[in-house]
Amino acid sequence: MTAEKRIPLHELREITNGFSVDSRIGQGGYGDVYKGLYKGRDVAVKLLHVDTIQGIDDQQYLNEVGNLLRVKHPNIVQLLGYSYETTSELVEHKGKQGLSKHIYRVLCFEYLQGESLDKRLPEESFAPDWSIRYMIIKGICEGLNFLHRCEPPIFHLDLKPANILLDSSMMPKVADFGLSRVISQSHTQVTKQIKGTQAYMPPEFIKDGYISRKNDVFSLGLVMIEIMTGSLGYSGHIEMDEVVQFTQKVLSNWKNRIKATSEYPLEESHQVQTCIDTAMRCMELDRNNRPTIAEVLDTLNKTETHIPKRQEQKD
Known part of the structure; x- marks a missing residue:
C-alpha cells in the first residue's frame, strides 16, 4: 500500500454523514456502499462490515486494496483511497460502561452513475x-x-x-x-x-x-x-x-x-x-x-x- 492512497477515517465519515442511511446507495454480503463528495468529485465509499476482532475479513480487504492499487484500466473501477483504522468506542454491557475496539476497513472508489x-x-x-x-x-x-x-x-x-x-x-x-x-x-x-x-x-x-x-x-x-x-x-x-x-x-x-x-x-x-x-x-x-x-x-x-x-x- 502506498501512503498517498490512505484517507483518514474521519474524512470518510464526514463525507458520508457518518455512514448514514441517507448516504447509502448499496448493500452487500461483505459491506455497504455510500455516496460522498471528496475533493470536488463524487465518490463511492465501501465500508466492510465492522467487527471487533483483527483478522476477520482482513484478507479480503487486503486482496481488494492490493490488487486495485496495481491496476489502472478504463474497464476496471478506479480505487481512489483506503482507510484501515481501529477505534475504541464506549459501549454498555450488563449495565456497565466499557470500551470496545472496532476495526474499520473502508475503500473509496470513483462514483459511477450507471449503477451495477x-x-x-x-x-x-x-x-x-x-x-x-x-x-x-x-x-x-x-x-x-x-x-x-x-x-x-x-x-x-x-x-x-x-x-x-x-x-x-x-x-x-x-x-x-x-x-x-x-x-x-x-x-x-x-x-x-x-x-x-x-x-x-x-x-x-x-x-x-x-x-x-x-x-x-x-x-x-x-x-x-x-x-x-x-x-x-x-x-x-x-x-x-x-x-x-x-x-x-x-x-x-x-x-x-x-x-x-x-x-x-x-x-x-x-x-x-x-x-x-x-x-x-x-x-x-x-x-x-x-x-x-x-x-x-x-x-x-x-x-x-x-x-x-x-x-x-x-x-
Missing part, C-alpha cells in the same frame, strides 16, 4: 440497441484481459453482473476484488475455501476447488449470455438439444430487433451469433476446452471489421 449491471439488465428500456450490449461485453473482456496479463496475473474469481458497474456512457468497469487472487508459478491453485456466487462458478471449482484463469472465462460466458438475454437464461447444465433451441431463440430475438433498428443488420446478426457461440465455448464443462480471455477478444475483434465504430455512426 444486475440492476440495469431487468429494465425494459435498458440498452435496446445491440451495439450498446456488444460494447458492454467487449469492455468486460478488455478489463479481464488486462487482469490476466498482469505479471503475476490477477484472477477476479467473482465475476457477475452485480460486480460490473456502468458509467454515464454505459462503459463497463469490473469491480469488487475481494475474492481476487494473484496467481504465480503454474497459474493454477487448489483451495478448500469455496467462496463466491455459485451460479457463476465453474464445475471444477465447486467440486474440487481448482482455481485457474479459466474460472473467470466460465463466469464471463454466463455474464455474456445474461447481457444478451437480460436474465440468467442459461445455467450451463442443460441438454444439447435444449442448448440449440436456446441459442436459436436468442439469435432470433436479436435479429428481429436489429432488423428494426440497425443500419448493418447482417453484420450485427453475425456478431450476435459469434457472441453466443463464444459464450458457449467459455462455459465448456472441461476447462481445457475453454478459450482464454485473449482468444475471446481476438474472436470479437474479427466481427468488427465491417461495422463502423459507434462514433462514426453518429457522424
